[in-house]
Every structure is written in structure tokens, then in C-alpha cells.
């Protein structure tokens with residue numbers, strides 16, 4: 001669920017780091033600054049649709065599945081180990097003409113923690129390594145010198161990182177700057193000075209530093225958006241996001257153009273903002289990790305409502321809806337019944353119009369037929385988005401939950 005922090009004022013900056021792998025167009029606006037005139041002149045801000053099909057670069061081969069996955073990493077298993085504590089020292093004060101100077105071995109420094117810190121600049125988990133060892137504390141020295149503590153080792157992670165230990169979720173890092181101690185540094189050992197007592201004026205005992213905590217954590221990145229666009233490759237999801245928001249995901253006529261989720265912000269005249277995520281194409285068998293598979297089904301989990309985008313120009317478009325729902329349901333029970341809207345894209349194509357009536361009859365529910373390319377009927381989609389969000393808010397209030405504002 002989107003945290004309450006995702007209120008209209010903070011939505012944009014937050015998403016910039018979470019999943020806004022696409023740039024946020026409103027990021028430059030200061031509070032109180034007017035929205036661009038173009039956006040205000042309409043009841044709804046419908047972005048320009050001048051993104052007609054970009055030509056495929058000549059000779060560009062489609063990427064292999066392995067390479068596709070390498071671009072964007074949304075899951076990592078990490079071994080973390082806190083720094084070892086430094087050992088305490090055992091020595092005695094020595095000075096000319098002072099025979100029994102007493103114990104002066106200092107304590108060892110504590111080992112440094114390993115801390116996960118949310119950084120807005122980090123977009124995926126690809127920069128996270130498979131293991132981290134914290135800095136060790138220094139050993140204690142003579143003259144009651146304590147060893148220096150090990151420095152904290154920060155691991156930068158993107159906003160929206162879930163930290164799991166085994167199956168248990170131990171942290172949900174959803175706002176910039178948030179920190180989680182992944183592994184504690186070991187405490188430093190005690191020097192012999194510590195053991196000085198009335199009945200033992202010359203202790204030689206000192207203790208070694210403790211090893212740092214060791215853990216194996218799974219990090220998972222999930223997109224945080226109000227609406228998630230789900231569809232087969234080439235259905236026109238990215239084109240649609242470009243048309244309704246100012247996000248600029250790549251659009252091309254080959255499948256798997258989108259390799260990582262993009263989040264665009266839809267601005268309404270009443271200053272409401274809704275985040276819409278363009279999730280990379282899903283194919284049949286995605287729940288068995290085919291194509292870009294599971295990694296992207298995960299992002300859908302965090303969307304409050306879904307937009308099933310189908311390519312209306314293809315024969316029997318209802319099979320796309322059935323297959324998409326099947327994949328979602330197989331991945332997580334109940335996911336396909338989350339509040340949703342079916343979007344039939346590419347209505348501008350002649351064969352698409354012929355399929356519309358059949359699709360509607362077959363599904364028995366209202367379908368919004370539109371064209372991301374020409375901009376036809378986009379406003380209906382934007383109104384529906386608002387409605388879905390309103391219903392979500394009401395449902396939340398009904399259950400006594402804190403309202404989520406868009």
C-alpha cells in the first residue's frame with residue numbers, strides 16, 4: 001500500500017527516487033509556483049502526443065533475455081557482516097622511577113555497523129554487491145588509549161526497497177534518507193585497565209573484540225504508484241504513459257522496449273496528482289518467470305489499481321485480458337481482481353474499431369477505447385483514474401484506515 005507520505009505535495013520527489021526511472025517533469029516546480037499554462041488550460045492535463053512511433057535503429061538486434069535482465073536489478077541477496085570489535089590491550093604503565101604504574105591497557109573500538117540507506121539517486125539494486133563487511137574497530141593501546149571505532153558502512157539502496165530475512169519482511173524503506181541497520185558491529189574487547197579491582201591491582205586479563213553480526217538479507221525493489229499499466233509487449237503502455245503524463249519512456253515497435261518500470265505523474269486541474277507506472281510487458285508464462293517474468297509482476301503488487309492495456313488491433317483482443325489476468329492470479333491470488341480498468345488501445349487503426357464491440361460483449365464490462373497515438377478519448381481514461389482513486393479512498397475510510405491522498 002502506498003504510504004500516507006505519498007500525499008500530493010511529496011509525491012513527486014518521492015517517486016523520483018523510487019521508481020521514477022523516468023524524470024519527473026514537475027520536479028523543478030517550487031511550492032506555490034504555477035503549473036505550466038498548457039496544463040492549466042484544460043480540465044485535465046493531457047500531455048502532448050507527438051511521440052509517433054520512433055524508427056527502430058537500423059541493424060539493432062533485440063536484446064537477449066539474459067541481457068534484458070542485466071539492465072535493471074530489482075532483487076538481490078546480500079551477505080552482510082558488521083565490523084569486528086578491536087581487542088582490548090594488556091599492558092602496564094611504565095615511567096622512570098615508578099615501578100608499579102598499574103594497568104593501562106585500553107579497550108578495543110567497536111566494529112562499524114553496516115547500514116542500508118535510501119538514496120534518491122539510486123534507481124535499481126544493480127549497484128548493491130553480494131556481500132559487505134563492516135570496518136573493524138582498532139585494538140586498544142597502552143596509556144589507556146581506546147581503539148578507534150570502525151566507521152559505519154553505508155549501502156545505498158533505492159526508495160521502495162523491501163528488506164527480507166528468510167520470508168519475514170524486516171524493513172520497508174520507502175522514504176529518502178531512511179536507514180536500516182543491516183548488521184551490527186561487534187563490541188570492542190576490554191583492556192586490562194577495566195579489570196583493575198581492590199583485590200587485583202595488576203590484572204593481566206584483557207578480552208578480544210567480538211565478531212560483527214552476520215546476516216543474509218534479500219532486498220526487493222517494488223514500484224510505488226497508484227495505478228499500474230499491465231499489458232503484453234507492444235500494447236502501447238509506454239505510449240499511453242507519455243500521452244497522459246510528462247514521463248518519457250521509450251516507445252518502439254519491437255517487444256520489450258521497456259525494460260524497467262517508469263512512473264509518470266498525472267496532474268489534474270484541482271492539483272491532484274496520480275502516479276501511473278508503466279510496467280514492462282508481460283508474456284504468457286510470466287508467472288513461471290518467462291520473459292521478464294516474475295521480476296515485473298512484483299511491481300504490480302504495490303499498485304492500488306490496475307490498467308489492463310490491450311492492443312485492440314490484434315484479433316481476439318479479449319484473450320489478452322484473460323491471459324493477463326491468468327498470469328497475475330497465478331503469481332498472487334486475488335491480484336487479478338484488484339480494482340482495474342480495461343483499456344483498449346490503438347482505436348485509430350481501422351481493424352481495431354471492428355474488434356471493440358466484440359471485446360465489450362465478451363468481457364461484459366465497460367472498456368475504454370482510446371488511442372495513445374492520436375490522443376482520442378484520453379480524457380475518459382484520466383477521469384476513470386480519478387474515480388478509481390476516489391473509490392480506493394472511500395474503501396480505506398470505510399475500514400477506518402487513514403486516507404491516502406493522491
Ligand SMILES: Nc1nc2c(ncn2[C@@H]2O[C@H](COP(=O)(O)OP(=O)(O)OP(=O)(O)O)[C@@H](O)[C@H]2O)c(=O)[nH]1
Nearest residue numbers: 233234235236237238239252256257258281372373
Ligand atoms: N496506431 C497506433 N499505434 C500505437 C498506439 N499506441 C502505441 N502504438 C505503437 O505501438 C508500438 C508499441 O508501443 P509501446 O508504447 O512501445 O508499447 P509497450 O506496451 O510499451 O511495449 P513494451 O515496452 O515492449 O512492453 C509503437 O510502435 C507505438 O508507436 C496507438 O494508439 N495507435
Ligand SMILES: [Mg+2]
Nearest residue numbers: 237238257258
Ligand atoms: Mg514500453
